[in-house]
Amino acid sequence: PPSASYMERKRAAVGRAKGSTIDDARIAPRGGFDTPDVKIMSRGATPLLPRSTASSADSCCAACPCLFDFASSCWLTGCVLPLCASVCCTCTLACAGPPCSPCTTPECYMSLERMQSAVHNHVALWKLQHQGEASAGCPCYMCCGCLNGCCGLFWVLMDMWTYIGGGAPITFNSVFGRSAGWTTYTRRQAWFGGTFALSSKLCIADADRVNKQLLDGPMDRDYYLGVHPLRPMSFDTFSDGKKSFPLALPSGACPMNGGAHATFHSSFGRYLWNDKAAERMQASNPVVQRAAAEMKHNFAHAKRAFEAGEDWGGLWFVDLFCTRLVFWGMVGVDMGDDPSSEVYRTAMWAQNNNPATSRHMVVPPGEVIGKVYAAQIEEKVASLRKIFAASPALADYEPLEAIPEDASELRRADYHGHPPRRVSKAEFIDQLVPATIIAGLLGPKTLANALMMSFFGGLDIGPLSTAEERATPQCPPPGFDFPFGDDDKLRLVILESLRLAPAVYETVFLLPEESSVADYAGLGPKRFPAGCPVMLSYVNTAFDPAIWGNTARDFDPFGHAAELDGPQARFNGFNGVGPRGQRACPGRGLAMAIMLHMLNAIDPHERVFAS
Numbered sequence: 001p002p003s004a005s006y007m008e009r010k011r012a013a014v015g016r017a018k019g020s021t022i023d024d025a026r027i028a029p030r031g032g033f034d035t036p037d038v039k040i041m042s043r044g045a046t047p048l049l050p051r052s053t054a055s056s057a058d059s060c061c062a063a064c065p066c067l068f069d070f071a072s073s074c075w076l077t078g079c080v081l082p083l084c085a086s087v088c089c090t091c092t093l094a095c096a097g098p099p100c101s102p103c104t105t106p107e108c109y110m111s112l113e114r115m116q117s118a119v120h121n122h123v124a125l126w127k128l129q130h131q132g133e134a135s136a137g138c139p140c141y142m143c144c145g146c147l148n149g150c151c152g153l154f155w156v157l158m159d160m161w162t163y164i165g166g167g168a169p170i171t172f173n174s175v176f177g178r179s180a181g182w183t184t185y186t187r188r189q190a191w192f193g194g195t196f197a198l199s200s201k202l203c204i205a206d207a208d209r210v211n212k213q214l215l216d217g218p219m220d221r222d223y224y225l226g227v228h229p230l231r232p233m234s235f236d237t238f239s240d241g242k243k244s245f246p247l248a249l250p251s252g253a254c255p256m257n258g259g260a261h262a263t264f265h266s267s268f269g270r271y272l273w274n275d276k277a278a279e280r281m282q283a284s285n286p287v288v289q290r291a292a293a294e295m296k297h298n299f300a301h302a303k304r305a306f307e308a309g310e311d312w313g314g315l316w317f318v319d320l321f322c323t324r325l326v327f328w329g330m331v332g333v334d335m336g337d338d339p340s341s342e343v344y345r346t347a348m349w350a351q352n353n354n355p356a357t358s359r360h361m362v363v364p365p366g367e368v369i370g371k372v373y374a375a376q377i378e379e380k381v382a383s384l385r386k387i388f389a390a391s392p393a394l395a396d397y398e399p400l401e402a403i404p405e406d407a408s409e410l411r412r413a414d415y416h417g418h419p420p421r422r423v424s425k426a427e428f429i430d431q432l433v434p435a436t437i438i439a440g441l442l443g444p445k446t447l448a449n450a451l452m453m454s455f456f457g458g459l460d461i462g463p464l465s466t467a468e469e470r471a472t473p474q475c476p477p478p479g480f481d482f483p484f485g486d487d488d489k490l491r492l493v494i495l496e497s498l499r500l501a502p503a504v505y506e507t508v509f510l511l512p513e514e515s516s517v518a519d520y521a522g523l524g525p526k527r528f529p530a531g532c533p534v535m536l537s538y539v540n541t542a543f544d545p546a547i548w549g550n551t552a553r554d555f556d557p558f559g560h561a562a563e564l565d566g567p568q569a570r571f572n573g574f575n576g577v578g579p580r581g582q583r584a585c586p587g588r589g590l591a592m593a594i595m596l597h598m599l600n601a602i603d604p605h606e607r608v609f610a611s
Contacts, residue, residue, distance in 0.1 A: 078122070078125075078126050079123075079126040079130075079158075082119055082122035082123045082126070083123055083158070083161065085119045086116070086119045086120055086123045086161070086165045087161070087165075089112070089115055089116035089119050090116055090164075090165050090168045092112060092116070093112050093113060093116045093168065093169065093172060094168070094172060096108070096109055096112050097109050097172070097176060097178045097464050098176050098177065098178060098463070098464075099176060104464065106463070106464050106465060106466065109178070109464045110187075110464075110466070113169050113184075113187065114187070114191050116165075116168070116169065117169065117184075117187070117188055117191065117192070117196075118191070118192070118521075120162075120165050120166050120197055121192065121196055121197045121520075121521040121523070122523075123161075123162055123165065123197075124162055124166060124197030124200055124201075124202075125197065125520065125521075125523070125526065127158055127159065127162045127200060128197070128200075128201075128202055128528055128529075128532050128533075129526070129527070129528060129529065129532075159200065162199075162200035163199055163200040166197060166198050166199035166200050166201075167198070167199040169184045170184045170199075173462065173464070177460075177462050177463075178462045178463065178464040178465075179461055179462035179463075179464050179465040179469065180459075180461045180462060180465070180469070180474060181505070182501075182502065182505065182539045183461075183465060183469050184198070185198070185203075185205070185505065185537050185539035185540050186469075186539065186540060186543060188203070188205075189205040189206075189537075189540050192521040192522050193205075193519055193521065193522055194206040194209070194540075195517045195519060195520050195521065196520070196521040197521065198535060198537075199535070200533070201508060201533040201534060201535040202517075202520075202528060202532055202533065202534045202535065203506075203534075203535040203537055204534060204535065204536055204537065205537045205540035205541075206540065206541070206544060206546070207540075207541040207544040207546055207547050207570065207572075208546065210536045210537065210538075210540075210541050210572065211541070211570060211572070211577045213509070213534075213536055214507075214536065214572070214575075214576060214577050214581040214582070214583060215577055215580060215581055215582075217509060263400060263422075263423050263428075264423075264428070264431055264435070264586075265586050266400060267397075267400065267423065267428055268586040268587070269586060270400075271393050271394055271396075271397060272330050272331065272393055272394075272432075272586075272587075272590075273329075273330070273586060273587060273589050273590050276332075276393070277329055277330065277332075277393065277590065278589070278593075280328060280329055280332060281325070281328075281329045281590070281593045281594075281597075283597065283600070287324075287328050287334050288325065288328070288597060291321055291324045291325055291328075291597070291601075292597055292600070292601035293601075294317070294320075294321070295317060295318075295321045295598060295601040295602065296601045296602060298317035298320075299317065299452075299455075299601070299602045300602075302315075302317065302456075303455060303456075306455075306456050306457070312456070315448075315449050315452055315453075315456075318445060318448045318449055318452050318598070319351055319352075319445045319448075319449075320348075321448070321594075321598060321601075322351070322441070322444045322445040322448050322594055322598075323335065323347050323348060323350075323351040323441060323445070324347075325593075325594045325597065326351075326436070326440055326441055326444060326590070326594065327343075327347050327387075329590045329593065329594065330393065330436075330440065330587070330590060331387075331388055331391035331392070331393040331394065332391055332392035332393045333387060333391050333392075335347050342383060342387075343387055346380055346383040346384050346387060347387075349380050350380070350384060350436065350437050350441055351441040351442075351445060381433055384433050384436075385429050385430070385433060388429045388432055388433070389425070389426075389429055394425065394428075394429070397425045397428065398425075399422035399423055399424060399425075400422060400423070439585065439587070440587055442503070443503045443504065443585075443587075443591060444591045444594050444595070446501075446503040447494070447497065447498050447501075447503050447591070447595060448594070448595060448598055450474065450475045450497050450498075450501040451475060451476065451493075451494065451497050451595065451598070451599070452598075453474075453475045454475045454476035454477065454478055454480055454482075455478075455602075457478055458473070458474070458475060458477065458478045459474040459475050459501070461474065468553065471553065472500065472553045473500055473554075473555045474500055474501045475497055475500070475501055476493060476496075476497055476555060477555055480493075480555070482599065484599070484600070484603040484604070484605060485603065485605065487596055487600075489557070489558070490596055490599055490600075491565060491592060491596065492557040492558060492560075492561050492564055492565060493557045493599075494592065494595045494596070494599075495557070495564040495565055495571060495573060496555060496556070496557035496560060496564060497555075498573040499542045499560075499564070499571060499573060500542065500555060502538050502539055502542060502573065503573075504538060504573075504575060505537065505538060505539050506535045506536055506537050506538055506539070507535075507536050507538070507575060507583060508533055508534060508535050508536070509533075509534055509536075510530075510531050510532065510533055510534070511528060511529070511530055511531060511532045511534060512530060513530045514527060514528065514529050514530055515527070515528055515532075516528070538572040538573070541572050542571075542572070542573075547563055547570050548560060548563065565578070566578065567579065574588040574591075
């Protein structure tokens with residue numbers, strides 16, 4: 001019968017005991033580790049059917065495969081019921097705390113969040129295991145025309161809701177001030193173990209597996225650098241033909257996997273963070289000294305107002321300081337002191353337009369407001385391109401002629417093993433613009449704000465949190481004795497602050513082939529197909545006692561020194577394993593220099609910026 005080959009494949013899958021494994025110690029996209037059998041609930045001699053009906057089932061399958069798929073796929077219990085429950089649980093959680101129910105106790109809220117997260121694990125499991133194929137048994141998959149397959153309306157809605165429901169606790173906790181956003185990650189690990197679902201991705205939480213993947217895993221991030229789950233279409237094109245996010249192709253395929261990732265790293269080190277940049281960032285440089293003097297003056301004014309109980313105005317001066325030194329250190333451009341100048345206005349726009357990575361430069365579809373928004377973004381992005389193109393750092397830019405010796409690690413980092421490719425100056429600037437907005441400006445100022453809050457009463461974690469969470473500092477504790485004058489110790493303080501208040505919560509990649517996990521969210525062994533999105537959680541590794549010991553939730557920069565910094569460090573704060581890894585931030589050195597200058601600028605002893 002027509003379905004015979006399909007039935008044979010399914011029977012073979014039931015008996016398969018070898019394959020790629022995501023086990024308790026590591027992620028191994030390629031390998032031959034023993035894995036538990038996973039029952040395939042579909043047509044053929046399935047364990048769900050009594051032996052006496054197996055032959056009848058085969059006959060029925062041959063006669064009407066679609067009907068049999070629907071009857072035996074557990075679609076109703078595996079997808080529909082969890083999906084309905086997820087909507088109810090998410091709406092309940094939205095109303096359970098402030099501002100709707102300010103009297104909700106932490107214990108009550110925690111139980112509701114756990115229930116919502118547990119249901120999401122089931123919804124995400126179905127979505128991740130069934131990538132819109134007809135064999136999933138969903139009737140919408142089996143329809144003809146516009147509802148067919150992974151392009152179907154049901155699949156689009158399923159994809160969108162899984163993303164929304166998975167990230168709902170993070171949104172509710174952070175936006176409504178219920179608790180810090182990172183608590184969602186640590187709670188799920190405590191409830192479900194080291195592998196669970198979060199925002200429609202398979203989340204890996206323990207440090208050993210995360211670090212192995214960062215060092216040895218594939219780079220492919222697919223549409224997570226392209227099409228956003230809430231807007232399943234290509235990113236917009238400006239009137240000059242430029243894409244709003246050129247690190248991703250319009251199709252959603254990521255050209256970073258075709259050599260561009262390696263090229264960007266190599267070019268960044270060659271032109272933007274090199275010996276000349278380090279020289280520009282010396283404390284004796286006039287631009288750095290002016291920025292430090294401005295920082296010192298504004299900090300002193302805000303500190304006096306805070307101590308007097310007055311409105312101290314927030315940390316706007318920290319954002320200004322970081323923006324000045326990012327532009328100066330990275331491309332050699334001095335913003336100046338005239339707020340009406342094009343450079344000043346463009347730089348401040350770039351640092352202030354960070355609706356995270358989901359809509360950083362995405363033009364809203366339709367409507368007049370979308371067109372106005374698009375025109376404003378296009379104007380600012382064009383101005384930023386012009387500033388970078390005329391910058392001293394890129395004045396002598398030339399495409400890479402050959403692979404640098406230090407790029408051997410980056411060569412294999414690309415998903416398909418492509419070497420760095422030649423990128424024109426215009427292409428490199430197109431990549432640099434979104435990278436600057438997303439990471440170059442947002443990352444340093446997020447870390448700087450956390451450090452600076454130590455002088456302004458610390459960071460409040462929110463009322464709907466556990467005692468352990470409230471005892472975990474999110475910045476250097478107020479009253480902490482900063483080791484001013486010792487840059488090596490200040491460096492450890494900066495890294496420890498980044499550990500407890502990460503600027504980046506995770507990174508993602510796609511499984512290159514079918515893989516298994518030994519225990520998914522307490523539900524036992526599960527298999528996931530090639531292309532499944534996987535999240536590596538930096539929040540969870542920051543609290544892993546396997547690395548940080550019994551003081552994982554303490555602010556102890558000097559006790560954690562060996563793991564925070566140095567050649568054998570295992571801290572994931574800059575998208576790597578210490579200084580190692582194919583995804584390691586190329587601007588780490590610049591960011592650390594900015595943080596050191598900021599702290600030295602407010603040194604009460606005025607050791608550095610005495611002038």
